[in-house]
Amino acid sequence: MSIEKPYLLFLGDVPDQLAAKTATGVVDWRPDWCVGQTRLEGCKADTGLPDMTIAEGRAAGGRTLVIGAVNPGGVLPDNWVASVVEAIEAGMDVASGLHMRLGSSPEIREAAERRGARLHDVRHADRQFATGKGFRRSGKRLLTVGTDCSIGKKYTALALEREMSARGFDAEFCATGQTGVLIAGRGVAIDAVIADFISGAVEWLTPEAAPDHWQIVEGQGSLFHPSFAGVSLGLLHGAQPDAFIVCHEPTRTTMRNVRTPIPDVADVIDLTVRHGRLNNQDIRCVGISVNTSALDAAEADACLRQLSERFDLPAVDPIRMGVLPIVERLETEFPRP
């Protein structure tokens, strides 16, 4: 799917900033794609973009209304449905990362059919994929992997795309989760694909490319997570990465929503290399990305230094200091012509 830009971001009437993190993610990484925000009475979230009505957003060039907030109940409340229908009537497409499909609202479905609007339910993969083949494809790929879920894989990939582009690399973020798809304007929510087609969907997402083009693939889950390791392995095989980065949070002891201990970074590197060699013999780790938000500055420095020395790899907190040391490592490992 490819979502028409620019976006008008819809925040509804959510009660806090966290509920609008999809919208803030889009603004953080793709400010040029956003014409403004639309909020309903009582909304407590704010992306900092100009407030506008749907008509004003359309007049400002908005092509797609992006549902950038999550209603606590997980469904579309009636007053949100009215806004979505208004956007469709104004000539816009609509994109949503909610579990509930936009078309499951009869009002929205009928309006979209009448106006020919496209409804993007980015959490659902409606297209058919082939099974993965494992053949080597031209171009270069980097994958962010993790010691757990929700540990900075998307953020790290986006930070790398930005820093690599600034250094003159031809780099492209490839989204594999619903927020990532809204930020990239295309992609596949890989955890929503039928199990037989995980690696095939990633092969579709990261096709053959120019030799110096880098696809920066957003990782999902962890090879060590008892819920999602199958997704992580299919993603690794499909992406056939030349390089990978391990994302880590040093104060977590067990993985999210289960009792399984967080694995050691060494085990993640070792098993990622072992599985990755199936489709790319040259796979290597090029850095460690650490979320040190639970540490003070001195602790964070010590943690990063220790990881860097132990693995002889750049170790960075992408929020505190950016990812430049990892990009420099990439330049050394994969010299450009």
Add this chain to the structure above:
Amino acid sequence: MSIEKPYLLFLGDVPDQLAAKTATGVVDWRPDWCVGQTRLEGCKADTGLPDMTIAEGRAAGGRTLVIGAVNPGGVLPDNWVASVVEAIEAGMDVASGLHMRLGSSPEIREAAERRGARLHDVRHADRQFATGKGFRRSGKRLLTVGTDCSIGKKYTALALEREMSARGFDAEFCATGQTGVLIAGRGVAIDAVIADFISGAVEWLTPEAAPDHWQIVEGQGSLFHPSFAGVSLGLLHGAQPDAFIVCHEPTRTTMRNVRTPIPDVADVIDLTVRHGRLNNQDIRCVGISVNTSALDAAEADACLRQLSERFDLPAVDPIRMGVLPIVERLETEFPRP
């Protein structure tokens, strides 16, 4: 899903025996569940069961018409649809392992709604699963894994169930593929589950059980197959097996439908143990099941002896000689009270 027994097996008018391998599999492993077969004019397949009309099959006690053959085009031809509708009108449910859903035929859907018949599309997993949790469950589990797809994992699991039951074990085959589901009368086609729920679906399929109850779980794919390794890993995590058997075909050089070399049995054992320990520290390999059909008797003996000595494990061809040596190994490794 749980399919009502006994079955009336429908073979349609397929042109050869291979096209009816689902029906022959059911007859091989569950002869007591089958009242007979129904064939159309020109059918060249034969399960050896008595031929009967649908009315006769129903009168003989048949509760479910099982589509036991595959039409070359992958769809339900009109003359098959008529038989399915006739079975529904006679008061039977219908089960199918075809890609095409039974209910996608308006005649079948309307007849099923009118008569309250259940339509089992065993290749599609329509129920919702939770994500996998990885918590240890009581009871014992054995998983068949493989160096490739289509290498004897289902056959080995069924042979084990039969031999273990004969030796007094409390053993139960747990199906993870469409043919297996028709043979077991329940199960999940795991490759058709949404990627996020692979291990969760297997946890549902293999719940807590009595301490000496053995769930014999049908494996899928291979950890080394570039198309399906994600399915295999989620299945391994969900099954949290105490014991596993490696299924192998010694003359294959590359995996099915791809160019990837067949892995060494040692690598399959090593990586299965490594991943399996996430949810079960005691996981161990208890045997090797080899399809030696491409070898003559002397070659087969040499192959099995060499594998057995190399890994200090029983190595058998389940078709040539059965799986008793593996069951004896299980008795030694997991003594019964």
